[in-house]
Amino acid sequence: MKTPKQNAIIALKGGIPESLVPTFELEFQLTKELLGKDYHAGESIQRSGQKDRDRMMHENAELWIEVAETLDYNIVMDVKSSGEEGIIRNAQLIREKIGDTLMLIVHGDGTYSIPGGDSMTDFSVRISEDPDGVKRQADQMVDSAIARGQRLVDGGIDGFALCADYCFNSGPFLSPQMFSEFITPYLARLIGAYRRMGAYVIKHTDGNIMPILDQLVSCNPHAIHSIDTQAEDMDLGTIKQMVGDQVCLIGGVQCGLLQTGTEEEVIENSKLALREGMPGGGYIFSTSNVAFRGLPLERYLLMLEIRKKYGRYAPDGSTFWDKAKQADS
Numbered sequence: 001m002k003t004p005k006q007n008a009i010i011a012l013k014g015g016i017p018e019s020l021v022p023t024f025e026l027e028f029q030l031t032k033e034l035l036g037k038d039y040h041a042g043e044s045i046q047r048s049g050q051k052d053r054d055r056m057m058h059e060n061a062e063l064w065i066e067v068a069e070t071l072d073y074n075i076v077m078d079v080k081s082s083g084e085e086g087i088i089r090n091a092q093l094i095r096e097k098i099g100d101t102l103m104l105i106v107h108g109d110g111t112y113s114i115p116g117g118d119s120m121t122d123f124s125v126r127i128s129e130d131p132d133g134v135k136r137q138a139d140q141m142v143d144s145a146i147a148r149g150q151r152l153v154d155g156g157i158d159g160f161a162l163c164a165d166y167c168f169n170s171g172p173f174l175s176p177q178m179f180s181e182f183i184t185p186y187l188a189r190l191i192g193a194y195r196r197m198g199a200y201v202i203k204h205t206d207g208n209i210m211p212i213l214d215q216l217v218s219c220n221p222h223a224i225h226s227i228d229t230q231a232e233d234m235d236l237g238t239i240k241q242m243v244g245d246q247v248c249l250i251g252g253v254q255c256g257l258l259q260t261g262t263e264e265e266v267i268e269n270s271k272l273a274l275r276e277g278m279p280g281g282g283y284i285f286s287t288s289n290v291a292f293r294g295l296p297l298e299r300y301l302l303m304l305e306i307r308k309k310y311g312r313y314a315p316d317g318s319t320f321w322d323k324a325k326q327a328d329s
Contacts, residue, residue: 003101008074012200012222012248016281021311024075027290031067033297039063042082061093068102075103088155108160110145111187114173138186146193159200167207169231176211188219208232217243226251228288237276250284252277258299266299270306275321
């Protein structure tokens with residue numbers, strides 16, 4: 001029987017995992033609601049004496065494991081540890097406790113994201129007036145990310161989620177032509193470096209990615225997250241047909257429905273994501289963003305129940321949906 005990590009790797013490489021479709025979240029912010037406790041903040045750990053620091057780090061590692069086991073996650077995304085030393089120590093502790101059974105990933109982007117409101121105008125002016133300076137900075141950002149990434153991989157991290165957002169619901173902040181000039185070469189260089197380290201790479205961006213989908217895929221990430229079907233022109237089935245043989249797809253369950261929709265809408269949307277994402281493998285089930293604080297826990301757990309019921313691959317690689325089609329024909 002394969003471990004959760006092994007099944008995640010199969011999916012990230014475009015294959016069909018053993019039994020249940022893999023799942024995880026970039027962030028699960030409902031830990032206290034789920035288990036009645038929460039992580040020690042990185043700042044608190046750093047301010048503590050050695051004995052308390054060790055205790056809190058052990059408790060955090062145990063909590064990561066408990067969350068992953070409770071929710072049947074294949075991947076743990078560490079967004080709590082402070083600094084490289086904290087990230088590496090957390091990975092070591094998790095492995096000491098349960099072995100190499102979960103994929104451990106962290107943030108690792110080094111490309112420009114949509115600027116904040118305060119800097120959006122300045123960034124736009126810089127691109128127009130000093131494009132070479134913008135590109136020099138882009139190279140420096142990637143160099144820094146690569147150096148950090150190598151240290152983390154050497155310390156036991158399995159991969160990186162690149163979380164610079166590029167798109168609004170209506171489309172990318174930069175035009176496809178500008179994206180090809182200021183983002184794509186640097187994203188490709190970063191992903192290539194991570195791959196050469198042996199790391200797995202998940203490229204996240206919200207919004208309507210369709211105008212730049214070809215460029216994202218050309219950069220050769222293992223996966224694209226989060227297939228934000230709340231945005232314009234975003235359809236998981238269409239994207240699966242277009243690029244599903246080239247890149248793993250992650251996501252598709254609408255956070256908006258999880259928060260404010262009916263139970264029936266949550267069930268149907270979760271089933272839709274599985275039906276469109278699972279065929280042929282290369283799919284990981286998740287929300288279209290993160291399981292954020294304020295999202296009703298019971299709705300998220302309902303989504304995971306749908307995965308257990310409808311998200312299994314048969315030994316021959318077929319799905320519930322394949323059998324349903326055969327029954328209808």
